[in-house]
Amino acid sequence: MNAEIISVGTEIVLGQIVNTNAPFLARQLATLGITADRQLAIPDQRDLMVEAIRSAWQRSSLVFVCGGLGPTADDVTLAAVAAALGTDLTVDQDHWQWIKGTFKQRHKVMMPENIQQAKYLTGGTPLVNAVGLALGSWYERDGHRLVVLPGPPREFKPMVTREVMPRLAKVIGQHTQITSRTLNFFGRPESELMDEVATVTADLTGVTITSYVQPDAIQVRMTVRNQAQAEANRLLDTAQAAIVAKEAPFFFGVGDDCRLVNVVVDLLRQRGLRVTAAESLTGGMFQSTICSVPGASNVFDGGLVTYAATAKEHLLGIAPEVIEKNGVVSAATAAQMAEKSREKLNVAIGLGFTGVAGPDSLEGQPAGTVWIGLAIEGQPTQTKLCHLGAYRGRQAVRRQSVQAGLQMLYQALIK
Amino acid sequence: MNAEIISVGTEIVLGQIVNTNAPFLARQLATLGITADRQLAIPDQRDLMVEAIRSAWQRSSLVFVCGGLGPTADDVTLAAVAAALGTDLTVDQDHWQWIKGTFKQRHKVMMPENIQQAKYLTGGTPLVNAVGLALGSWYERDGHRLVVLPGPPREFKPMVTREVMPRLAKVIGQHTQITSRTLNFFGRPESELMDEVATVTADLTGVTITSYVQPDAIQVRMTVRNQAQAEANRLLDTAQAAIVAKEAPFFFGVGDDCRLVNVVVDLLRQRGLRVTAAESLTGGMFQSTICSVPGASNVFDGGLVTYAATAKEHLLGIAPEVIEKNGVVSAATAAQMAEKSREKLNVAIGLGFTGVAGPDSLEGQPAGTVWIGLAIEGQPTQTKLCHLGAYRGRQAVRRQSVQAGLQMLYQALIK
Numbered sequence: 001m002n003a004e005i006i007s008v009g010t011e012i013v014l015g016q017i018v019n020t021n022a023p024f025l026a027r028q029l030a031t032l033g034i035t036a037d038r039q040l041a042i043p044d045q046r047d048l049m050v051e052a053i054r055s056a057w058q059r060s061s062l063v064f065v066c067g068g069l070g071p072t073a074d075d076v077t078l079a080a081v082a083a084a085l086g087t088d089l090t091v092d093q094d095h096w097q098w099i100k101g102t103f104k105q106r107h108k109v110m111m112p113e114n115i116q117q118a119k120y121l122t123g124g125t126p127l128v129n130a131v132g133l134a135l136g137s138w139y140e141r142d143g144h145r146l147v148v149l150p151g152p153p154r155e156f157k158p159m160v161t162r163e164v165m166p167r168l169a170k171v172i173g174q175h176t177q178i179t180s181r182t183l184n185f186f187g188r189p190e191s192e193l194m195d196e197v198a199t200v201t202a203d204l205t206g207v208t209i210t211s212y213v214q215p216d217a218i219q220v221r222m223t224v225r226n227q228a229q230a231e232a233n234r235l236l237d238t239a240q241a242a243i244v245a246k247e248a249p250f251f252f253g254v255g256d257d258c259r260l261v262n263v264v265v266d267l268l269r270q271r272g273l274r275v276t277a278a279e280s281l282t283g284g285m286f287q288s289t290i291c292s293v294p295g296a297s298n299v300f301d302g303g304l305v306t307y308a309a310t311a312k313e314h315l316l317g318i319a320p321e322v323i324e325k326n327g328v329v330s331a332a333t334a335a336q337m338a339e340k341s342r343e344k345l346n347v348a349i350g351l352g353f354t355g356v357a358g359p360d361s362l363e364g365q366p367a368g369t370v371w372i373g374l375a376i377e378g379q380p381t382q383t384k385l386c387h388l389g390a391y392r393g394r395q396a397v398r399r400q401s402v403q404a405g406l407q408m409l410y411q412a413l414i415k
Numbered sequence: 416m417n418a419e420i421i422s423v424g425t426e427i428v429l430g431q432i433v434n435t436n437a438p439f440l441a442r443q444l445a446t447l448g449i450t451a452d453r454q455l456a457i458p459d460q461r462d463l464m465v466e467a468i469r470s471a472w473q474r475s476s477l478v479f480v481c482g483g484l485g486p487t488a489d490d491v492t493l494a495a496v497a498a499a500l501g502t503d504l505t506v507d508q509d510h511w512q513w514i515k516g517t518f519k520q521r522h523k524v525m526m527p528e529n530i531q532q533a534k535y536l537t538g539g540t541p542l543v544n545a546v547g548l549a550l551g552s553w554y555e556r557d558g559h560r561l562v563v564l565p566g567p568p569r570e571f572k573p574m575v576t577r578e579v580m581p582r583l584a585k586v587i588g589q590h591t592q593i594t595s596r597t598l599n600f601f602g603r604p605e606s607e608l609m610d611e612v613a614t615v616t617a618d619l620t621g622v623t624i625t626s627y628v629q630p631d632a633i634q635v636r637m638t639v640r641n642q643a644q645a646e647a648n649r650l651l652d653t654a655q656a657a658i659v660a661k662e663a664p665f666f667f668g669v670g671d672d673c674r675l676v677n678v679v680v681d682l683l684r685q686r687g688l689r690v691t692a693a694e695s696l697t698g699g700m701f702q703s704t705i706c707s708v709p710g711a712s713n714v715f716d717g718g719l720v721t722y723a724a725t726a727k728e729h730l731l732g733i734a735p736e737v738i739e740k741n742g743v744v745s746a747a748t749a750a751q752m753a754e755k756s757r758e759k760l761n762v763a764i765g766l767g768f769t770g771v772a773g774p775d776s777l778e779g780q781p782a783g784t785v786w787i788g789l790a791i792e793g794q795p796t797q798t799k800l801c802h803l804g805a806y807r808g809r810q811a812v813r814r815q816s817v818q819a820g821l822q823m824l825y826q827a828l829i830k
């Protein structure tokens with residue numbers, strides 16, 4: 001099956017944004033053995049779009065058209081696709097009612113143009129947008145398929161994984177059986193991890209292993225082709241056991257959408273434990289990350305942001321001598337932050353984050369130096385020193401600190 | 416002058432790397448008024464490449480072919496370009512001597528294939544590679560131009576800026592002068608904003624206005640072409656004044672990289688004010704956002720995360736009756752959170768965030784309902800009710816709450 005991706009957007013073509021949708025879609029297609037070997041970006045210009053879509057439709061059996069589904073005058077994708085294919089547009093009345101209701105709930109004025117976002121290709125199928133207004137479209141004719149997808153990545157990605165991939169898997173179904181599983185790791189450079197993965201799986205035939213670096217994880221994807229389900233699962237189980245045995249300190253879960261914080265919140269809930277934190281360089285990001293999980297209230301009441309030394313003293317009650325003697329960025333301060341926050345909130349677990357986010361150094365310690373404390377009721381307080389890649393910037397140091405804290409907590413919980 | 420960019424690389428087409436070369440080149444071209452309105456990515460396959468290059472050469476007066484200049488067998492770009500144009504390749508003898516010398520000096524073994532990297536299109540001009548081995552090529556015929564560039568971004572970018580741009584500027588001759596300026600807004604749907612922008616700038620000729628939705632802003636970009644700098648600035652000033660006069664409550668700054676939080680932290684610093692917060696649904700995200708700005712310690716000491724009602728009572732000292740009588744998600748609770756956090760941290764400004772992040776409703780209020788309190792020393796406490804788009808998900812509601820709080824603070828600071 002030959003595929004093409006057409007990305008529509010003047011801001012892409014002018015270089016104002018980098019097109020991350022096409023590579024995301026390409027990686028998804030690769031899991032089904034499909035390569036999109038022509039990937040075109042064009043501006044929101046109807047004539048250009050019609051010509052590009054028409055050529056792609058003639059040439060390829062699978063065409064994706066991405067972006068330009070907004071309600072404004074320069075969003076002309078649907079009209080261009082309809083013109084290129086010689087079809088029309090249909091309003092999904094249920095979705096149109098939902099859009100109107102959404103505007104009402106938000107007390108926002110709806111424009112008549114918003115009806116554009118309830119349209120799909122006549123003769124095709126609307127695709128659900130989990131997080132935005134505009135529908136996608138799935139259209140088939142004469143053995144060719146065309147898929148219309150929204151431009152914003154947070155709308156695009158779920159529509160690809162939830163709406164497009166299952167349909168494509170069915171289409172491919174007759175040809176290739178693909179079984180895959182994703183393992184998630186944190187805290188190890190990709191090259192080191194993959195070298196060891198290659199070594200421990202060297203004797204395994206029939207499993208293809210690829211890696212992909214996510215912001216908060218390295219994902220290792222194992223794929224088996226053309227095997228019955230039971231045999232495919234057996235192969236994946238064997239590979240997973242070999243890899244996890246070697247990389248246990250860095251492994252945290254299975255699945256494309258697996259996030260370390262969700263795993264940690266689940267474990268806390270199962271064990272009936274509550275967590276808090278006192279945060280310096282992370283400035284609330286650890287607690288905010290915990291609160292990103294629906295149902296966080298089962299494991300989290302609140303906590304403290306103690307950015308300045310004075311806040312560490314006044315809000316937490318850390319003795320000024322501790323900070324004076326050891327420095328703000330120290331094991332002693334991190335341990336005290338963890339312990340005092342735990343006492344203050346009267347919960348089982350407290351974490352303390354103190355370090356140098358950068359760009360400047362602090363107390364003679366370079367940016368990227370971070371101490372994390374972990375106080376668990378009835379256990380000795382642990383501390384951990386991290387040297388994070390400050391060249392990646394202040395935000396990356398803070399974000400990695402949060403993930404390192406979650407990892408420390410995860411390791412303690414599974415013991 | 417119509418331009419096209421062809422990016423060559425199997426790893427791009429498989430989504431293993433994101434193509435940042437094309438947007439970089441597009442931004443450079445935009446400064447000369449050139450839009451590359453077809454940007455194609457294809458794998459290192461000779462037949463596909465020859466066809467794509469031939470079509471582009473016929474269609475456009477300027478074609479860029481990027482990537483695939485290495486010495487290995489799958490680097491076939493130069494051969495494909497030569498075949499498509501019906502020309503040949505010439506060895507640059509000086510450069511070939513330099514490559515041989517470089518390998519000798521680095522004590523590396525050279526392969527015979529490295530001679531590929533000293534070749535350029537016969538009849539064209541070699542382009543110097545400041546940081547790598549492979550030459551680029553500049554080729555002109557019958558009013559058409561084709562430029563061959565290396566794939567690695569650290570070789571690509573300097574070749575574009577040092578070798579390509581000066582030659583293009585000459586071609587453009589009395590070249591197009593482009594002046595542009597970006598205005599940033601928050602808190603208004605793009606369609607409403609752009610409708611009003613279109614209305615207030617309807618009488619202005621010579622200014623092109625486009626919009627782009629960023630995660631935390633809507634950017635409105637105003638562009639003037641072919642005007643002397645003074646006149647261009649006058650036109651942009653007039654447009655900006657008209658737009659900002661109409662959209663003042665949503666405007667927060669000028670510039671592509673302008674972020675609301677940086678503007679707010681700068682204003683606080685200039686006025687010698689410190690800020691804190693008590694956060695419920697945002698769970699620390701407001702404070703973490705403040706801490707994302709280098710030098711946040713000038714305006715921020717710390718604060719509180721009061722997710723559960725008990726934390727609001729115990730950490731902040733809000734009377735249980737206030738919450739019982741008004742509800743957790745209420746103006747009264749938001750106001751108390753703002754005031755008590757300000758008192759607790761002994762600073763000039765406190766914010767309180769309480770609301771329903773979702774997915775479930777709370778106290779009968781739907782997800783997306785958020786109250787924000789703002790307490791400023793010596794002023795009556797303000798509260799604001801937001802109805803945020805819960806269909807975008809829990810994280811988006813929390814993130815928009817933070818931006819709404821920053822906007823409220825910004826408006827108070829500029830009064």
